[in-house]
Amino acid sequence: MRNEIVIKTQNLSKHFGSFAAVDQISFEVYKGEIFGFLGANGAGKTTAMRMLCGLSLPTSGQASIAGFDIYRQTESIKKHIGYMSQKFSLYEDLTVIENIRFFGGIYGLAPEVIKSKTESLVERLGMSQVKMQLVKSLPLGWKQKLAFSVAILHQPQIVFLDEPTGGVDPITRRQFWDLIYQAADEGITVFVTTHYMDEAEYCHRVSMMVDGQIKALDTPAQLKKIYNEDSMDEVFYRLARGAKRQAD
Amino acid sequence: MKQFLSFVKKEFYHVFRDKKTLLLLFGLPIVQIVLFGFALTNEIKNAEIAIFDLAHDPMSHQITERIKANSTFLVRQYLTHPGDIEQIFKSSNTKLVVVFPSELQTNWARGTQTQIQVIADASDPNTAQTLSSYINLIVMQYQSELTRRTNIPYQIVPEVRMIYNPELKGATNFVPGVMSLVLLLICMMMTSVSIVKEKESGTMEVLLVSPFNPFLVIISKTVPYLLISILNLIVILLLSVYLLGVDINGNVFLLMAESTLFIITALSMGLLISSVTESQQTAMLISLLGMLVPAILLTGFMFPIENMPIALQWISNIIPSKWYYIIVKSVMIKGLGFASIWKETLILMGMTLFLLALSLKKFKTHLE
Structure with a gap:
């Protein structure tokens, strides 16, 4: 599982005027890996992620996603990735089924495929009872699980999750991570940003971003060993303490 | 698609x-x-008006009849004292008062200058303007019919035609x-x-x-x-x-x-x-x-x-x-x-x- 590279960046940078939001980051992510992308607010995580998703163009540097170039092949990239934004990203005034069908539709899945996938997905999430209900009537945890499942409906190679578990209780968070492991087992690479350090422990490898640069990148166990700390919390604190940027 | x-x-x-x-x-x-x-709408219908008729002759009656026949006006009251004019503006929704002077017809037949007074409530200037010009029109029309009958040649009467929207x-x-x-x-x-x-x-x-x-x-x-x-x-x-x-x-x-x-x-x-x-x-x-x-x-x-x-x-x-x-x-x-x-x-x-x-x-x- 460690051989196939699905994300590769080299000196990737994004400047806003003279401000380097992302400053020459280079890293690789392997197929089927759960890659934690950590950093304080304002460290440049979201900007970096937006470049990787093709939402914004880099100022300089190279990157390839699922084997496609980030400058010239954004359309191909979009077909092979899934994305779940920080804000809740389903339509509240559509039912569970309608949301699944809509996103299946815009990813160009055939109607038969959408139909069978909708059924199995609703079944798997235990949402058969509520499938005709509007999404706004569901509890937040359910919504987030649904949003994640919709994001990987088209079986992307990589799924990007931008702080997917914000505001969710610990039990639901645990269940959410079960879904993430399931996806990784199916060979989907998971690229996830988070503020919760217990979640960082769940990742195969994590990177720590400070002031637009990647200051550390390794397995959680290795990081703790290098910095001689007991928890990821402490590791993160030691690295982020040196930050010059104020969190926004 | x-x-x-x-x-x-x-x-x-x-x-x-x-x-x-x-x-x-x-x-x-x-x-x-x-x-x-x-x-x-800026058309006016059933505007309440009053008549103060000092003449009480056929001419004043005919004009009054014409005003009453017009759907713009609704004649609510006939006044008898000059003091009533101000009173009626204050106490009711009257928009306009038409005053016929005494001996209207006699004066007109004699060819002397005759005047009909139109008093309008100009607190709403647009309405006052519109109403008074309607009264004007009615009186002019009446007059032109009379003069046509008696064949006085020197009257110039503009004939207004509202095209595209004749009923305004x-x-x-x-x-x-x-x-x-x-x-x-x-x-x-x-x-x-x-x-x-x-x-x-x-x-x-x-x-x-x-x-x-x-x-x-x-x-x-x-x-x-x-x-x-x-x-x-x-x-x-x-x-x-x-x-x-x-x-x-x-x-x-x-x-x-x-x-x-x-x-x-x-x-x-x-x-x-x-x-x-x-x-x-x-x-x-x-x-x-x-x-x-x-x-x-x-x-x-x-x-x-x-x-x-x-x-x-x-x-x-x-x-x-x-x-x-x-x-x-x-x-x-x-x-x-x-x-x-x-x-x-x-x-x-x-x-x-x-x-x-x-x-x-x-x-x-x-x-x-």
């Missing part, structure tokens, strides 16, 4: 799930037509105005709000990450409003013909085609607003204050543009509603063909292309 259709379907879900907005979408044109057609119906003026307002409001505000809503809720990001073409995203968001607007247009036209009695004198298809053009203009204004705003409130404020109010004031259907300062007259030229209003009036009321409105059509088309190009460009830079 299949993606596009599933997107449009989703948009219709949004529209039909939001019952309040739906009510607004279909209720608004009906309310506006009824309001403007009946309540806010207010609705003829308001229907094109309401059409331009309603279409502008629905297309511009609803489109901009619905797009900005996606930005606010974060779904826009998800859509932009999807392989779905971003331009198709915004195009498909306009489709429901395009269809709803055309439906509204039909409702307005039906109401205007069957309820207000304002006929479509020109070609219906030409009118529909021109209206569709204006709908697209308004949609592109909505797109432009949505591409430069980030919140629904801002989008709504810009639509209402920045676009709708100028459209109401400077279109020409509330206040004549000819009476405005030159600077405002110039500004009115950049307001699409003004051109659409001219087009609707020409086609619907005057019954003119395309030959006489091609210039306005061209201006509207140019504006639409400009707005569309600008908003698509702005939308694209937003992705960066």
